[in-house]
Amino acid sequence: xxxxxxxxxxxxxxxxxxxxxxxxxxxxxxxxxxxxxxxxxxxxxxxxxxxxxxxxxxxxxxxxxxxxxxxxxxxxxxxxxxxxxxxxxxxxxxxxxxxxxxxxxxxxxxxxxxx
Amino acid sequence: xxxxxxxxxxxxxxxxxxxxxxxxxxxxxxxxxxxxxxxxxxxxxxxxxxxxxxxxxxxxxxxxxxxxxxxxxxxxxxxxxxxxxxxxxxxxxxxxxxxxxxxxxxxxxxxxxx
Numbered sequence: 001x002x003x004x005x006x007x008x009x010x011x012x013x014x015x016x017x018x019x020x021x022x023x024x025x026x027x028x029x030x031x032x033x034x035x036x037x038x039x040x041x042x043x044x045x046x047x048x049x050x051x052x053x054x055x056x057x058x059x060x061x062x063x064x065x066x067x068x069x070x071x072x073x074x075x076x077x078x079x080x081x082x083x084x085x086x087x088x089x090x091x092x093x094x095x096x097x098x099x100x101x102x103x104x105x106x107x108x109x110x111x112x113x114x115x
Numbered sequence: 116x117x118x119x120x121x122x123x124x125x126x127x128x129x130x131x132x133x134x135x136x137x138x139x140x141x142x143x144x145x146x147x148x149x150x151x152x153x154x155x156x157x158x159x160x161x162x163x164x165x166x167x168x169x170x171x172x173x174x175x176x177x178x179x180x181x182x183x184x185x186x187x188x189x190x191x192x193x194x195x196x197x198x199x200x201x202x203x204x205x206x207x208x209x210x211x212x213x214x215x216x217x218x219x220x221x222x223x224x225x226x227x228x229x
Contacts, residue, residue, distance in 0.1 A: 105150075
């Protein structure tokens, strides 16, 4: 079965600092991978996704992620944090082995940004 | 504007009562999903439906029921059998042919049992 592990339930950075949110997955087949962002009491918004092709994926709001098959990782980065980036972030994998293919989510990482 | 509408946004219920959460989409998507979100636990799949009049249990279906009588609608009923129903509930959808693509989410419904 596929699974997603997000390392660190809370990450704190200063405004202008590098943001790095870690995600590792387990899958027996090449996965499709996603990062979502959630603001308090709202739904999830897609930041970026990896399906096939280029392993460095750029998303909205200046975020990017790199698929590394050898490390089974899909870490999310942003060069310079803004106060508005404070939110909860979820990594997800698409279960390609099962019909229905609901996304499997990690437990989330809360990003705090201080001035 | 196309999207997914969940209602109500906030709901309070007494123990022993069934409640139904509404999920409506005008995206013409075939597949719809219900997730439950608890602090520190991420999102867990309750039920999903790929076509009208068909649905499957997810990982935590006990105490919940759904129906899919129309393509646009996928209501979730939280029954009195659900032992700990207080949570944030998220509905999502995906178009046909995008079997492994991203899900589109509604704004969520927060249920509190008093």
